[in-house]
Amino acid sequence: xxxTRMYLYFEATAALYTATVIAVLLCFAGxxxxxxxxxxxKAKSLHHKLNSAAVARSFITDVVxxxxxxxxxxxxxxxxxxxxxxxxxxxxxTSLMAFISHFTSPGSxxxxxxxxxxxxxxxxxxxxxxxxxxxxxxxxxxIRRYVVKAKQLETITKDTTSLVLLTAIGLTGxxxxxxxxxxxxxxxxxxxxxxxxxxxxxxxxxxxxSANYIVWVWVHAVISFIFIALIPSSKAWxxxxxxxxxxxxxxxxx
Amino acid sequence: MDNENKDTxxxxxxxxESAASAPEAAPAPAAQSAGSAxxxxxxxxxxxxxxxxxxxxxxxxxxxxxxxxxxAYDQDGREPLTPRGRATQFRDIIRRQYGAFxxxxxxxxxLGKKQVTSQELSDFAxxxxxxxxxxxxxxxxxxxxxxxxxWERIRECIVDTGFGPLPTQQDLVLKTKxxxxxxxxxxxxxxxxxxxxxxxxxxxxxxxxxxKDKAEVLYFVGCTASYDTNVEEVGINTVNxxxxxxxxxxxxxxxxxxxxxxxxxxxxxxxxKRICTENIEQFNALGIKTLVTSCAGxxxxxxxDYARHGxxxxxxxxxxxxxxxxxxxxxxxxxxxxxxxxTYHDPCHLGRHAGIFDAPRELLALIPGIEFVEMERNxxxxxxxxxxxxxxxxxxxxQNQISQKRVADALATGATELVSACPFCYQGLQIGIQAMDAxxxxxxxxxxxxxxxxxxxxxxxxxxDTDE
Numbered sequence: 001x002x003x004t005r006m007y008l009y010f011e012a013t014a015a016l017y018t019a020t021v022i023a024v025l026l027c028f029a030g031x032x033x034x035x036x037x038x039x040x041x042k043a044k045s046l047h048h049k050l051n052s053a054a055v056a057r058s059f060i061t062d063v064v065x066x067x068x069x070x071x072x073x074x075x076x077x078x079x080x081x082x083x084x085x086x087x088x089x090x091x092x093x094t095s096l097m098a099f100i101s102h103f104t105s106p107g108s109x110x111x112x113x114x115x116x117x118x119x120x121x122x123x124x125x126x127x128x129x130x131x132x133x134x135x136x137x138x139x140x141x142x143i144r145r146y147v148v149k150a151k152q153l154e155t156i157t158k159d160t161t162s163l164v165l166l167t168a169i170g171l172t173g174x175x176x177x178x179x180x181x182x183x184x185x186x187x188x189x190x191x192x193x194x195x196x197x198x199x200x201x202x203x204x205x206x207x208x209x210s211a212n213y214i215v216w217v218w219v220h221a222v223i224s225f226i227f228i229a230l231i232p233s234s235k236a237w238x239x240x241x242x243x244x245x246x247x248x249x250x251x252x253x254x
Numbered sequence: 255m256d257n258e259n260k261d262t263x264x265x266x267x268x269x270x271e272s273a274a275s276a277p278e279a280a281p282a283p284a285a286q287s288a289g290s291a292x293x294x295x296x297x298x299x300x301x302x303x304x305x306x307x308x309x310x311x312x313x314x315x316x317x318x319x320x321x322x323x324x325x326a327y328d329q330d331g332r333e334p335l336t337p338r339g340r341a342t343q344f345r346d347i348i349r350r351q352y353g354a355f356x357x358x359x360x361x362x363x364x365l366g367k368k369q370v371t372s373q374e375l376s377d378f379a380x381x382x383x384x385x386x387x388x389x390x391x392x393x394x395x396x397x398x399x400x401x402x403x404x405w406e407r408i409r410e411c412i413v414d415t416g417f418g419p420l421p422t423q424q425d426l427v428l429k430t431k432x433x434x435x436x437x438x439x440x441x442x443x444x445x446x447x448x449x450x451x452x453x454x455x456x457x458x459x460x461x462x463x464x465x466k467d468k469a470e471v472l473y474f475v476g477c478t479a480s481y482d483t484n485v486e487e488v489g490i491n492t493v494n495x496x497x498x499x500x501x502x503x504x505x506x507x508x509x510x511x512x513x514x515x516x517x518x519x520x521x522x523x524x525x526x527k528r529i530c531t532e533n534i535e536q537f538n539a540l541g542i543k544t545l546v547t548s549c550a551g552x553x554x555x556x557x558x559d560y561a562r563h564g565x566x567x568x569x570x571x572x573x574x575x576x577x578x579x580x581x582x583x584x585x586x587x588x589x590x591x592x593x594x595x596x597t598y599h600d601p602c603h604l605g606r607h608a609g610i611f612d613a614p615r616e617l618l619a620l621i622p623g624i625e626f627v628e629m630e631r632n633x634x635x636x637x638x639x640x641x642x643x644x645x646x647x648x649x650x651x652x653q654n655q656i657s658q659k660r661v662a663d664a665l666a667t668g669a670t671e672l673v674s675a676c677p678f679c680y681q682g683l684q685i686g687i688q689a690m691d692a693x694x695x696x697x698x699x700x701x702x703x704x705x706x707x708x709x710x711x712x713x714x715x716x717x718x719d720t721d722e
Binding site for chain 1: 349353
């Protein structure tokens with residue numbers, strides 16, 4: 001019999017693991033080739049000794065709180081901050097689930113709490129809050145880029161791909177939640193997933209009641225895997241690279 | 255004309271030639287192309303860049319904030335001219351030459367990746383050199399990408415492969431290499447401005463030669479103030495201020511060489527290193543305490559770029575900083591009220607590059623009677639005059655338009671005087687003032703200091719400018 005591990009509300013199968021491994025390998029291959037390209041640069045990267053105080057200060061103000069964008073425009077700051085915080089929140093949620101699922105025993109306090117107890121409720125609220133935050137930011141981004149067509153934006157495939165993938169991840173995540181909550185076993189705790197529940201009720205009122213939750217989990221997972229595999233060659237790469245430049249510049253100018 | 259013949263020309267001839275050989279005189283033709291246009295371009299020597307600079311290309315979020323501020327894009331409106339566009343183009347070129355999916359790699363061939371052609375590199379070079387290296391893009395970039403340093407290093411790669419500088423800019427580089435000044439003037443006439451000023455009784459004494467007679471302060475005049483008659487009052491006023499304050503100073507005279515800024519900005523790093531090393535050696539041997547310069551470009555280059563090539567055993571100050579020191583020490587008194595409405599243009603190399611924003615405003619505040627008004631774009635967001643980075647020589651029309659925009663900023667304040675602290679900005683803004691026939695007078699800050707000291711300032715008569 002195939003060995004499976006419990007994630008939050010579904011059992012991970014070998015197929016899911018395989019897809020995860022392929023996505024992560026592709027992502028690492030991309031990172032490796034990019035790092036190899038960077039290593040071809042032989043000139044001095046820093047002209048001064050690294051100033052750790054400036055790095056720490058800049059990390060908080062310019063990376064976490066993105067003060068530099070706030071100085072330019074509140075709307076752009078709100079957009080970027082929401083996407084950033086939402087993405088990071090969802091990444092943390094998924095990472096926590098993966099950790100508990102693989103590195104704790106099923107009978108442990110953590111596993112019991114996060115898969116069956118109060119921890120699961122926290123994750124319900126957590127997922128909805130950060131998912132909505134990210135979608136709110138993405139909505140502003142889409143409106144700026146494709147509706148308002150802000151003068152400074154010049155759209156190439158890369159910009160569209162990242163927006164489409166992130167939006168699809170957010171939306172399919174909520175659809176998964178909505179279809180899961182149609183199962184009566186979650187009736188008592190459904191309100192913790194307040195946004196998922198609202199969507200669930202909306203779908204049911206529109207006569208959509210029989211969708212397969214696992215199918216939507218797969219749709220959500222596949223889009224997420226594509227996103228992960230493309231990270232080093234997509235716009236999402238800046239999430240990891242830009243903070244490095246921000247803090248290095250702060251150190252150089254300190 | 256060879257160097258020797260030039261050295262024998264009389265003063266009038268030299269000065270006339272100065273105007274005729276001014277680098278901004280010629281229009282910008284297409285960039286040269288190395289090899290067949292559609293053939294594969296040579297590989298760019300990206301080892302000249304740092305790992306951080308290659309990372310910076312990936313760090314660009316393509317937010318386009320730079321395009322809101324870029325003075326070149328403001329005129330041309332083509333995306334490849336924006337800092338974002340340049341970063342995107344260069345990233346694409348090096349990925350196609352060196353990436354995992356490069357045109358030469360198995361995967362690249364499998365995916366039908368095309369080689370970078372000479373034409374593409376030539377087009378990229380044209381966009382790369384359409385930049386005044388004003389550094390505005392760095393200041394507005396949410397990721398704080400060190401753009402100017404990046405452009406300069408990329409220009410180095412372009413120069414190495416034979417695609418840069420642009421033909422009109424090559425003249426500038428050649429003259430700097432051959433004559434130690436971008437104006438192509440003989441070395442022997444570098445100190446002539448002092449002799450002429452003495453003859454015309456604009457200064458009391460010709461500044462002493464510091465290499466013969468030691469002094470505490472070296473006044474580094476710079477190429478523009480030395481050779482361009484339209485800007486010579488910068489040197490004359492500085493000399494008069496120093497004399498009045500009893501400063502123990504001297505100049506290098508004909509032994510002064512270009513600081514090499516032109517070479518560095520154009521991407522000729524090897525020639526810059528040569529001139530920089532020679533200058534460091536010469537300066538350090540003088541035993542001076544302070545090097546003072548009136549040129550923002552020289553200040554930035556000597557203070558920041560030289561420090562990467564050698565140790566300097568003296569401090570470096572801009573004239574206006576030194577004048578403030580003299581006032582604070584009670585050696586200079588500004589007593590004559592000037593009833594003027596003044597606005598100040600922050601030179602890019604003094605402001606954004608060297609971080610000197612407060613000192614000029616402090617000095618203007620010390621001058622009695624001045625009504626100081628800020629332009630809407632000031633300090634970190636000061637609009638560039640377009641003269642730097644080779645833009646004036648490569649794209650003179652664009653520089654003219656950029657300059658006019660800055661003059662319009664100044665006119666909007668209602669000021670009658672447009673003050674700056676850089677001979678190159680002085681030149682650059684004069685172009686805009688003359689093109690617009692604008693009712694505003696361009697002045698170097700030293701001119702106002704002289705006036706406030708009760709000295710007869712050396713001033714430039716705009717009506718005599720006919721050669722621009």
